[in-house]
Amino acid sequence: MTTPPMAQLAGPAGAEAAFRTGRRRRAVTTAGRVLANPLSAIGLVLALVLILIALAAPLLVPYDPLTIDAANRLLPPSPTHPFGTDEAGRDIFSRVLYGTRPSLLAATVILGLASVVGTVIGLVAGFRGGRVDELLMRLTDMFLAFPALVLAMGAAAALGPSFFNAMIAIAIVWWPWYARLVRGQVLHLKHELFVDAARVAGASERRIVLRHILPNCWTPIIVQMSLDVGYAILTMASLSFIGLGAQPPAPEWGAMVAVGRDYILDQPWYVAFPGMAIFVAVMAFNLLGDGLQEALSPRWRR
Amino acid sequence: MRYVNGTRAGKQGGGSGERAGRPRPAPWLPVVLATVALAAAACAPAASPGATATGPAATPTPTGAAGGNDASVLVIASGADAVTLDPGVSFDGQSPLLWRAVYEPLVRYKGGTTEVEPNLAESWQVSPDGLTYTFKIHAGITFSDGEPLDAAAVKFAIERQTALGQGIAYALAPITDIATPDPMTLVLTLSAPSDSMLSAFAGMYTVPIISPKAIRDHEAGGDWAQAWLRENMVGTGPYLLESYTQSEQAVFTRNPNYWRGWDGPHYERVVVRYVHEPTTERLMLEGGEVDIAIFLPDDVVEGLDGKPGITVTNVPSFNQYYIGLPNQKGPTADKRVRQAISYGLDYRTWTDEILGGKATQARGPLPSTFVGFAPETPQYTYDPTKAKALLAEAGYADGGFTLKYVFESGYWWKRPLGELFQSNMKDLGIAVEIQELSPSAWAGLLSNPETAEHAYGVVWWPSFATPYDFLFSLFATGAQGTAGYNWGYYSNPEFDALIDQASATVDATGRNRLWAEAQRIVVEDAASVFVYEKNYRLPMRDHVQNFVFNGIYIETFSFYDLHE
Numbered sequence: 001m002t003t004p005p006m007a008q009l010a011g012p013a014g015a016e017a018a019f020r021t022g023r024r025r026r027a028v029t030t031a032g033r034v035l036a037n038p039l040s041a042i043g044l045v046l047a048l049v050l051i052l053i054a055l056a057a058p059l060l061v062p063y064d065p066l067t068i069d070a071a072n073r074l075l076p077p078s079p080t081h082p083f084g085t086d087e088a089g090r091d092i093f094s095r096v097l098y099g100t101r102p103s104l105l106a107a108t109v110i111l112g113l114a115s116v117v118g119t120v121i122g123l124v125a126g127f128r129g130g131r132v133d134e135l136l137m138r139l140t141d142m143f144l145a146f147p148a149l150v151l152a153m154g155a156a157a158a159l160g161p162s163f164f165n166a167m168i169a170i171a172i173v174w175w176p177w178y179a180r181l182v183r184g185q186v187l188h189l190k191h192e193l194f195v196d197a198a199r200v201a202g203a204s205e206r207r208i209v210l211r212h213i214l215p216n217c218w219t220p221i222i223v224q225m226s227l228d229v230g231y232a233i234l235t236m237a238s239l240s241f242i243g244l245g246a247q248p249p250a251p252e253w254g255a256m257v258a259v260g261r262d263y264i265l266d267q268p269w270y271v272a273f274p275g276m277a278i279f280v281a282v283m284a285f286n287l288l289g290d291g292l293q294e295a296l297s298p299r300w301r302r
Numbered sequence: 303m304r305y306v307n308g309t310r311a312g313k314q315g316g317g318s319g320e321r322a323g324r325p326r327p328a329p330w331l332p333v334v335l336a337t338v339a340l341a342a343a344a345c346a347p348a349a350s351p352g353a354t355a356t357g358p359a360a361t362p363t364p365t366g367a368a369g370g371n372d373a374s375v376l377v378i379a380s381g382a383d384a385v386t387l388d389p390g391v392s393f394d395g396q397s398p399l400l401w402r403a404v405y406e407p408l409v410r411y412k413g414g415t416t417e418v419e420p421n422l423a424e425s426w427q428v429s430p431d432g433l434t435y436t437f438k439i440h441a442g443i444t445f446s447d448g449e450p451l452d453a454a455a456v457k458f459a460i461e462r463q464t465a466l467g468q469g470i471a472y473a474l475a476p477i478t479d480i481a482t483p484d485p486m487t488l489v490l491t492l493s494a495p496s497d498s499m500l501s502a503f504a505g506m507y508t509v510p511i512i513s514p515k516a517i518r519d520h521e522a523g524g525d526w527a528q529a530w531l532r533e534n535m536v537g538t539g540p541y542l543l544e545s546y547t548q549s550e551q552a553v554f555t556r557n558p559n560y561w562r563g564w565d566g567p568h569y570e571r572v573v574v575r576y577v578h579e580p581t582t583e584r585l586m587l588e589g590g591e592v593d594i595a596i597f598l599p600d601d602v603v604e605g606l607d608g609k610p611g612i613t614v615t616n617v618p619s620f621n622q623y624y625i626g627l628p629n630q631k632g633p634t635a636d637k638r639v640r641q642a643i644s645y646g647l648d649y650r651t652w653t654d655e656i657l658g659g660k661a662t663q664a665r666g667p668l669p670s671t672f673v674g675f676a677p678e679t680p681q682y683t684y685d686p687t688k689a690k691a692l693l694a695e696a697g698y699a700d701g702g703f704t705l706k707y708v709f710e711s712g713y714w715w716k717r718p719l720g721e722l723f724q725s726n727m728k729d730l731g732i733a734v735e736i737q738e739l740s741p742s743a744w745a746g747l748l749s750n751p752e753t754a755e756h757a758y759g760v761v762w763w764p765s766f767a768t769p770y771d772f773l774f775s776l777f778a779t780g781a782q783g784t785a786g787y788n789w790g791y792y793s794n795p796e797f798d799a800l801i802d803q804a805s806a807t808v809d810a811t812g813r814n815r816l817w818a819e820a821q822r823i824v825v826e827d828a829a830s831v832f833v834y835e836k837n838y839r840l841p842m843r844d845h846v847q848n849f850v851f852n853g854i855y856i857e858t859f860s861f862y863d864l865h866e
Contacts, residue, residue, distance in 0.1 A: 068725045070655030087601060088656070088721055161738055243711050243738045249721045262580050262714070266605045 033295035040291020046284030047229075054100040061094035065251040074267050083273040086256070087263065088249070092270065095251035096277050102252045103281060106167050106236040107229045113171035114228075115221055118178020119214075125179065126186025127209055137183070140176040148173045152235060156244040163252070166245035170235050174228070181224055185217045219296050227289030230282035237278050253278045373866040374570035376846070378859075379577045379586050381597030382712075383549045388531040389510035391468040393765070398506035398858045399596070400546075403554045403572055404446075405510045405537035408437060408456065408503040414617070414852045416673045416767035418504050422451065422511060422538065423488075432495030432808040437488040437503075443561040445513035447536050453482040458514040460490075462526045470509070470765065473502040495806045497813065501766035506855050511538060540862040541572055551575045554861070567847075567865035587612065587841055594842040596857050599714035604658060606841040618671040619838035620853030621763045622664060622772065623715070625707075625723060625831035626748075630791035631755040633696070633703045640828035642692035644682035646730045652722055653834050660839060664832040666821045667772050669853070671835075674769035676818030680825050682832075689730055701731020707757040708737050710744035716759035719833065723757070748789035751782065758789065760830075763856055769817045770805045773797075777824050792829040 034040045053060060063081075069089035077084045083092035125136040143151070155169035189195060190213065198208050237254025239245035246252030248259075253274040260271030378399070385394040389401040409426065412419040420426075423437040443451040457480045463471050476499065479491040492499065503509055513536040520530035535543045538561065541554035554572040556564065575592065577583040580602045587595040588609055595606075607614045627634045627643060634640050649663040662670075666679035693701060707723060709716035717738070724734035734757070739747065748754045764771040775781050779798050781788040797820055804816035825832065838851050845866045849859070 066725070068651075068722055070651045070722075073656065088718055157740075247738060248717050248736050249724070259717070262599050262602050263605075264581050265584065 030292070030295045034288070034291040037291050037294065039287050040294070043284050043287025043289075043291060046280060047288050050100050050281055050284060051104065053097055054104045057098050057101060061091070061097050063091035063094045065090060065095045065098040066249055074263065074270070076267070077269050084267065084269040086270055087259070090249070092256075092273055095256060096253070096273050098251040099253045099256065099274060099277055100281070102163060102246055102250065103233045103236060103278075106163075106170075107232040107285075109167045110170045110174055110232045110236070111225045111228055113168075114174035115178045115225060117171070118175040118180075119182045119217065119221065121175070121179040122182025122184075123186055123209055123214065123217075126183040127190060127205070127213065133183075136179070140179045143173060143176040144180075146173070149235065149238065152239065153242070153244060156239055161244045161247065163240075163246045163250065166236060166239045169244075170232065170239070174232070177228075178221065178224065181220055182217050185220055186213055189213050189216055223289065223293045223296055226285065226292045229285035229289065233281050233285070234278065253281075373845075375573060376569040376571070376594070376861065376864060377573045377575060377592040379575050379583045379592040379595045381577060381580060381583055381595075383576050384552070384574075386532050387535050387543070387546065388528060389469070389508070390463050390466055390512070390526075390531075391528060393469060393507055395857060396597070398855075399574060400535075400543075400552050401510065402506060402539070402855070402858045403541040403861050404535040404539045404543060405512065406539045407505065407508040408511065409500065410504050411767070411852050411854055413850050416854065418500055418767075421504075422456075423503075426500075428500075430808070432806075433492045435490040435492070435499060437490075439486045439488065440561070441486060443538050444559060445515070445536055445538055446542055446557050446559070447513050447516055449513045449515040451511065451538055452485045453488040454485070455514045456488050456509075456511060457482055458517070459509050459511050462512070462517060463509045466526055466528070470502055470505075470507045473498055473766065474509070495808050497805050497807075498766040498768045498770060501768060504767070505765050506858050507765045512536060540568075544571075549576050549578075560862075562862065568862060569864060569866075572861050584841075587843070590843065592843075593846050594840065594859075596840065598841065600657065600660075600839065601714075603839045603841050604660075607839075611844055612841055613844045615840040615842075615849070615851055616660065616837050617851050618669070618853070619763070619836060619851075619856060620669045620672050621761055621838075621856070622667065622669050622835055623719075623759070623761045623833045624664075624667075624776070625719070625833055626756075626758045626760050626790040627828070627830055628705075628755045628757070628790060629793070629829060630751075632705070633698055634705065634757075636696045637827055638692045638696040639698060641682070642689040642696070642730065643727065643732070644828045644831050645685045645689035645692065646732075647682075647723060647726050647831055647833065648684045649833065650684060652719065656718060656722070657834070657836065661834045661836040664834050666825045666832055667776065667830075668769055668821060669835045671853070672764065672769070672772075673767050674814055674817040676814070676821050678818065679821045682825075682828070686726075686729055693730060698731075701727075701733075704733040704735060705757050706735045706737060706755070707759075708739055708744055708747060709759050710739050710741040712741060713759065713761070715761075719759050723831075749784045751791065754783075754789055754791060760787070760789070762787070764854055767854060768805065769820070770801055773801045773817075773820055773824070774805075777829050790830050792824070792827065794823060794827060794829075797823045797827075 034044055067090065069085070071089060072085050073087055073089040075081055075085040081091050081093060083096060086092055086095070121136050121140070125133040151173045152169045155172050156166045159165035159169060195208060195212055198212050236245055237252070237257070240252045240254030241258040243258070246255045248255065256274035257271050257278070260274065263270045380396065380399060382396045384397040384400050386392050386397055387400060389398070389405050406422055408421060408423045409418045410421040411417065420440070422440055422443065424440040425438045427436045428434070437456070439451060439453050439456060445451060449455070460474065460477070460480055463469065464474050476492040476494050476496045477490050478493050481489040481491070483489060512531065516536040517527045520527040522529055533546070540557055540560045540562070542557045544553040544555045546552045552574040556570060577586060580598050583595050583598060584602050584606060586592045587606065590611065603614060606612050625647070627640050629635060629640070634643070653659065653661040653663055663681065665681045666676070668675045670677070693699065705727065707720045709720055720734070720736045724736055727734045744758070748756060748758055760776070762772055762776055775787045777788055777792050777797065778786065778801060779788070779793040779795070780786070782791050782793070800816055800820045800823070804813050804820065807813040807816060838853070838856065840851070842849065847865050848863050850863070
């Protein structure tokens with residue numbers, strides 16, 4: 001969106017307002033752009049469906065996901081058990097539906113924590129510059145130097161295996177990406193005309209950062225988050241797969257695949273359905289993220 | 303008593319009386335891989351083994367693969383790694399498989415029984431007071447390095463074991479004197495009778511008879527050649543170690559000078575291959591690539607039952623499975639609460655449904671096929687009404703408390719048992735939280751009296767043919783914490799006195815009466831939940847002949863006796 005020329009002259013408040021209207025208008029057209037691309041439209045629809053399933057899981061499932069029914073263990077898919085049953089006779093369909101909850105919850109918490117911490121550090125580093133920037137960015141580099149998954153495993157193991165700890169562990173390895181992203185954005189923004197104007201008008205540093213710089217970082221953060229949802233779900237499932245995440249008998253996709261792999265030859269449905277759920281969720285959010293990036297990023301604008 | 307002096311800490315490392323676990327490898331890939339492979343497999347539910355990404359492409363006919371079909375080579379796939387080649391220093395569950403190819407005990411268990419028969423000792427005598435053991439060593443046996451076997455060599459082996467203070471050293475504590483009145487006679491003098499003394503020379507955890515020359519030649523800094531023997535083996539046994547790569551494979555070839563001779567059918571070579579993915583291991587057996595597969599999860603074994611060319615044993619084991627309860631802390635410190643929990647578990651669902659009838663409910667702490675088992679021991683049956691009444695009596699009318707159930711990775715049955723326990727306890731109003739831990743974290747948590755306050759799944763198999771092995775290790779006050787495996791911190795002085803008295807009683811009838819009383823007490827106190835005993839299910843190619851299962855030698859083989 002181009003900023004109306006008048007706004008440039010209207011001082012910081014006017015420029016700010018123009019930016020905001022621009023953003024609002026852009027939000028509307030963004031949705032249009034995402035939907036215009038069939039792939040990202042599929043992603044959006046699937047993501048919405050997943051969110052709906054997570055919210056309405058108790059209303060949708062035919063069986064309680066935890067109730068043991070040993071007489072009906074390891075049944076193949078059938079009209080009564082569309083995805084079959086597991087080694088304790090629990091309905092895999094119900095468990096897969098319930099599995100959207102920990103996955104989406106984990107993605108929300110992980111990205112929430114990572115983006116908040118990363119944004120704060122990125123803002124401080126980018127705006128202050130100098131030694132503070134050096135210190136914070138070297139710290140960030142330290143975290144980035146480790147393979148993310150190995151670091152998350154180590155952190156989860158150190159905290160003790162539980163779903164909550166696994167989320168924290170993943171957030172610990174995730175924030176540096178946001179810190180770098182935001183810092184880069186800040187470095188670019190702090191020399192913008194409207195920031196200078198705000199400074200000249202006597203705005204405090206705090207006000208400049210919170211009112212003028214931060215709002216203009218949202219777009220890249222949101223794009224990054226939408227791209228990360230799928231990976232966060234996958235990482236969480238991976239930690240659960242090796243026993244560091246969700247604890248039994250919680251219906252979590254990664255944990256289900258881990259147990260189910262011993263049954264891969266005789267009861268392939270056991271691991272196939274939670275596996276496909278992971279696949280669908282990761283794909284949905286990646287498609288959506290790609291679509292958002294394409295729609296929002298000027299570089300990719302068609 | 304014996305166990306008090308020597309801790310069984312060594313056992314904790316590898317899995318102990320605890321059945322050796324399959325440490326789950328931690329690959330990331332399978333999440334993705336399984337998704338892809340299974341999307342394919344799901345489309346064709348009649349899964350052909352070749353469709354999976356991990357396993358070797360299995361041919362439908364059990365022919366063609368090397369090794370497993372060569373009648374002169376026995377190939378065993380093991381799902382869990384051996385820890386050390388030195389049989390004197392470890393109590394882990396995986397290494398004895400290798401030890402038994404090269405090392406032999408002085409005496410041995412006959413067939414599948416707890417009865418002892420001659421081996422390296424051609425005969426032995428125990429004095430009526432149970433204080434003197436006289437072994438007559440079989441003449442004409444040499445170690446594979448040419449050293450002759452005599453009483454002095456056995457004495458040296460006992461001295462090594464005692465000096466190292468590891469493995470079963472604690473069971474040798476009553477020995478006060480070792481004499482060799484003539485080259486082929488060994489006389490042990492004891493300070494007190496002990497009904498596990500003979501077992502210390504018979505089991506797979508035993509005094510290993512290692513060549514004294516090898517020990518002397520390779521000793522370094524007073525270590526009794528520990529460093530060298532960790533990677534080398536010099537015994538009297540039927541096979542020689544040809545090569546060994548930890549976590550990969552061990553290869554044994556015939557010892558041409560074996561004292562029993564090589565008449566009749568025997569294997570030329572024995573190969574142990576370590577395979578870390580149950581499905582791969584299963585496919586190797588199905589494809590005929592290996593002859594025997596050990597350390598497989600039970601459901602994987604059940605999946606092999608009835609497959610062409612494969613037999614699965616179905617014989618009673620000496621494995622006993624429990625849910626330990628915190629006797630010292632929380633609501634479960636009240637005996638009535640523990641009894642209520644014991645009445646609240648649905649044993650039949652577990653044994654008949656989940657384990658498919660291959661198990662039966664336990665009757666007390668000992669397996670029903672084991673020496674000293676008292677058939678009159680009381681048993682808790684599934685009775686939620688009675689359980690609720692007992693809870694109410696103890697002041698927990700609607701339960702209302704939380705119990706944490708911890709289990710360690712690698713013991714496949716502990717998770718589903720915990721889930722059933724959780725589900726059953728929910729009916730009583732008791733909330734059970736399940737947590738999976740690494741084996742070391744699990745053992746560390748429970749063996750520390752400060753942190754132990756958990757229910758936990760535990761399996762015990764005996765190293766000695768005596769009830770003392772079970773009763774002391776799991777329930778004696780002296781075996782609490784790191785001193786043993788009493789991680790439910792049960793303590794009953796009357797029980798402690800009984801088992802010590804029984805162990806030192808020479809007369810079998812009187813001894814068994816005392817064992818029976820001890821079993822009754824520990825069940826009456828509901829020291830733990832006595833859940834089940836299980837048949838040993840070992841899958842092997844049907845051409846493997848002459849396998850006789852003995853619960854004390856579990857997951858090991860008398861290689862010399864096997865053939866095709």
